[in-house]
Amino acid sequence: MLQTIDIQQQLIKERNKKHQSFDVLQWVQEVFEDIETKEKSVLERLAQSPIHKNVNSFDIDKVDANAIFHIKQIKKICIDFRLRFLDTRYFKADYPQEVISKIQALEKEHHTTLDGFKIIAPSKLFELNEADDPLLFAPMGNGYYYLIHKWGKDLHPMRKIKFWAIKNVENLLWAVLAASILGTFVTKNLFYGDMNNFGHIAILFLFFVKGIIGMFFFYGVASGKNFSAYCWTSKYNKIS
Structure with a gap:
């Protein structure tokens, strides 16, 4: 009688073909070290951005049109809702894991290393560790920015009216x-x-x-x- 195939076991066999005398614990450690190194690289770039460039190259066939915004549109929203648009080096709050994953996925998809990150957030997030609707962007050149990720809580619906006078x-x-x-x-x-x-x-x-x-x-x-x-x-x- 034919036995069913355990795909997980098949994967393990295939993996072990490339690793004679395989040390699973050592391999797991190397995997996590590799992930940690890549995440550290992203966080370091966010903390120091811009480092080498202020314009990034994207694959035009793979960009999301709904994620592209011009500086004039960003300016209007920032003024209306009293927000800041600054380099990520000034951002003091923590980044969620989704941000790092989105950056890594974009870099892999577009075959590039992103730099020159900008962020929209209330001014308090450039001082305090609070979460209030930050939006992370990467510059595309000619005044255009690519929205990488939005996280945190949405802004209060009365915020625009609250700061209208100023x-x-x-x-x-x-x-x-x-x-x-x-x-x-x-x-x-x-x-x-x-x-x-x-x-x-x-x-x-x-x-x-x-x-x-x-x-x-x-x-x-x-x-x-x-x-x-x-x-x-x-x-x-x-x-x-």
Whole structure:
């Protein structure tokens, strides 16, 4: 009666043909050392990137069109959601195993060694070990970047609104104007009662404008913060 074939045993036999007096434990150790060496190489490149180049060569027949983004698109998203786009050498959080695997797979598929890695993340991830939606890119040249991997938690849906006022100077002025108008109409009766007129309202409005602008700039100078439009590629936490 014919016996069934154990594929695992067949694999072991085939492997042992190339390894006489085979030491399984030694072989396993060598495998793990090889994996560790390759992973270490990727992590070292991420920690020091860019090392040798800022442009990578990809096989046009194997790229994912949905992973290609231009610097203008990256800039807009970073400014809208107050994110940074920096070299990975400034990234302080840990990389999940999927990142290393994705890089190794891309390098094998495209027959290249990637360098010049960039990452999109909130500024706190360039200081603290937290995970909040980082995106890892490799430059392709001519302002284009290839998305390698995204991990961590998604951003809060209100993040864009939260940082809208400090997106740029124009937004700040609109926010100050809106807040001043609201503050004026909410408090005009408190200050003037039924005796308020246009002159009183105008003075109160200017008071709110001056006070709100003063608070914004006091906080900005004291904390060293800058508008999102000017700090999305800055490696500094405070205005330099």
